[in-house]
Amino acid sequence: MTHIVIVGAGECGARAAFALRERGFDGEITLIGSEPHLPYERPPLSKEGLAGAEPPKYVAGAERYQAARISVITDVPVEVIERKRKFVKLAGGRAIQYDRLLLATGARPRVFEACENAERIRMLRTHADALAIRALLAPGRKVAIVGGGFIGLELAATARRLGAAVVLVEGLPRVLSRGVPEEIAAVVAERHWREGVEIVCGARIAAIEADDNAARVLFADGGSVDADLVVVGIGAIPNTDVAAAAGLLIENGIAVDETLRTSDPDIFAAGDCCSFPLTHYGGRRVRLEAWRNAQDQGTLVAANLMGANEPFASVPWFWSDQYxxxxxxxxxxxxxxxxxxxxxxxxxxxxxxxxxxxxxxxxxxxxxxxxxxxxxxxxxxxxxxxxxxxxxxxxxxxxxxxxxxxx
Amino acid sequence: MSSNWVEVCAADDIDEEDVIRFDHQGRTFAVYRSPDDEYFATDGLCTHEQIHLADGLVMDDIIECPKHNGRFNYKTGQAKGAPVCVNLRTYPVKVEAGSVFIAIS
Missing domain, CATH: 3.30.390.30 (FAD/NAD-linked reductase, C-terminal dimerisation domain)
Structure with a gap:
């Protein structure tokens, strides 16, 4: 029986697993994730999911995986892909044989270099991150957010809703400079300003420090911002280490062709972790960090894992909610x-x-x-x-x- | 089962292949006019998250949620795939004397 193994139990991996069954795949499906939860939606983590400190919003309940005969392994990272003998090795040593492999390993937050590893300096990617940040947001508290992208701005709006004071620090001359027109970024910035968020653009950060009770952003010009919590949201980098170690081609992400196939014909990659040629834009290679892309690529890659050989032709689409x-x-x-x-x-x-x-x-x-x-x-x-x-x-x-x- | 016929709007208030939102007694509905000029009604909120479907796009017999592109057949209420998996409830509709009515049970 054909065994399809999916490494990465996020939106994309889960979607692919269900899409395989929806298309009539009758073999074995194993979905492996490194977090302790079943696959959940990440977009709420900077929005209502954070504000409510709710349990994660699951992509599907356990009974749906059971009904679809999808074996889910949680809380275990995959450490090695052995391409010649076609198995993956999990932390702890367990090996799982595959016929076709999907890498949906996602991305992780970019780390600010001059930054201590401390309770009060956080990044936001997982449900656990959201809970840790939530615990320090309340009236009378102050959060300094480093990075004026979607994550930083959504978090700023949520922190205001929870009554915390917010300073948002951006290195570039304006917020949302990656992919959002200035006219729209101005509307966003103005709204944050009216909600009481202090936005500092063009900042050059020298270091971020923290002790048990406070955190501080230090600027190159000698100034600083004191806060109860610093959250760093300066972009994401694709999780490619295991793929790279296995010798797969990496190009700002796991490089795939228009059918989402990697340089190994039995291995595909989809979602935040892969770079792919964008059909409607002259085939230029991009990597997208977006919920819809994770969904669309998860659906298409399921077809291609079954041999459909269809090109990915979606138009990129993003959204952000603030206030x-x-x-x-x-x-x-x-x-x-x-x-x-x-x-x-x-x-x-x-x-x-x-x-x-x-x-x-x-x-x-x-x-x-x-x-x-x-x-x-x-x-x-x-x-x-x-x-x-x-x-x-x-x-x-x-x-x-x-x-x-x-x- | 008792049904109340409730007047929604004039038949011309909904464009062909389009949808409007209709709120009544604390509930919200989506009322559709199909490309072949028939009228339909469903619950107003997407079954994935609480989003008003009337802000979405009608294409043939499909309504697509404006937030996450969940799709339903608005004639039958059937969910057409991820991220939606729960069907929409539908309601009977009639057009009389140029007005649209829905039966709210």
């Missing part, structure tokens, strides 16, 4: 030549990004609740269709995007 604002981005805007703005009322707006040939390559929107969701979704479909919509139609809220899609 009652939701930001959504479809596509990659960095090669845009023109930007067209569409106002949707109540402060919500979408920026459509077009390349030199007038092709829609990205759309970024922000608004309260799900104000921009429908149009961003339609924009995603227009991007996938390689459409060249009339900029005047894009800017006019009276023109339904669905009509452009049909055109």
């Amino acid at each position: 009652d604002l939701t930001l959504q981005i479809a596509g990659l805007a960095d090669n845009a030549e023109t930007t067209v703005r569409r106002d949707l009322g109540d402060g919500a707006f979408i920026l459509f990004h077009l390349d030199g040939e007038g092709r829609l390559i990205a759309a970024s929107g922000i608004g309260r609740g799900n104000a921009v969701a429908r149009d961003i979704r339609l924009a995603e479909m227009l991007i996938a269709a390689r459409s060249r919509p009339d900029p005047a139609a894009l800017s006019s809220p009276e023109t339904k995007l669905k009509k452009l899609l049909a055109a």
Whole structure:
């Protein structure tokens, strides 16, 4: 009987396991994770999951794994992939034979170098991290957040909701400089400012220190910020060590082709850990850290583990929730030549990004609740269709995007 | 089982292949007009997280949640795959004298 082993029990690995059964795979499936929990959703960890200090939001309950005949091994890291004899070795020495292997090993937080390892200096990736951070957030407490990306900003909003004072420190001239247009980042920053978050941009951090009772961010110019807790959110790096040790090709992540196959034909990789050629953007190699990408690649890789050989052709899609604002981005805007703005009322707006040939390559929107969701979704479909919509139609809220899609 | 027919809106208030939100007595519903000009109604919130489906996109007989793209057939309520696995409840709908009514049991 064919045995498919999945290393990494996050959103992507779990999705792939279920998708195998949904497609009729009848062999053995083993899902191996290094955390003590069944697979859970990570997006809530910086949002309501943190605020409520809830148990993790599981992707599926234990009974669904049982019903789908998926063996789940938790709390054990995989240490070695033995490609010649086709088995993986777990911490503690247990070996598991595979016919096809999926690496969905995810990413881990980037570590700030001049940073002590201390209770009061934290990063956020796991449920355990969220609980530790939550324990130090309360009225009268102060948190210093290093990094003005999605994680740092979402955490800032949650900390304010819990009544803690927040200073957010960003090294670059503005927050969200990676992949979010300035116009939208400005809306986000302004909202944080109104909620009482102090944002310091262009900061050069010399060190982060802590003792048993306090933490401190020290700046190169001699200044400092004292806090009860420092959370560092300066990006993530893919978990490639085991793959690299096995001799798989690594290129900012485990390198896969458009079918998510690694340099070993029996091994695939998907989700945050892999870099792949992006079909709609001339095949440029990217690595995406996003929930939707983990889902979509998990679903597709299941088909390819069964021999479908289908290319991955999704358009990148991200979202972030802060206060009652939701930001959504479809596509990659960095090669845009023109930007067209569409106002949707109540402060919500979408920026459509077009390349030199007038092709829609990205759309970024922000608004309260799900104000921009429908149009961003339609924009995603227009991007996938390689459409060249009339900029005047894009800017006019009276023109339904669905009509452009049909055109 | 007793049902109350409740007036939702004028039939023209919903575009073809579109959806509106309808709140009634503390409950929220999504009311749809299909591309072939029929009307349907379901519970208003996605079964994955508490998100209003009326902010989502209708394509043929599918409603897609605006947050995580969970998909349902709004005619039958059937969940169409991850991340949604629990079906949506549906409600009878009728159009009379140019108005849409749903039966809330």
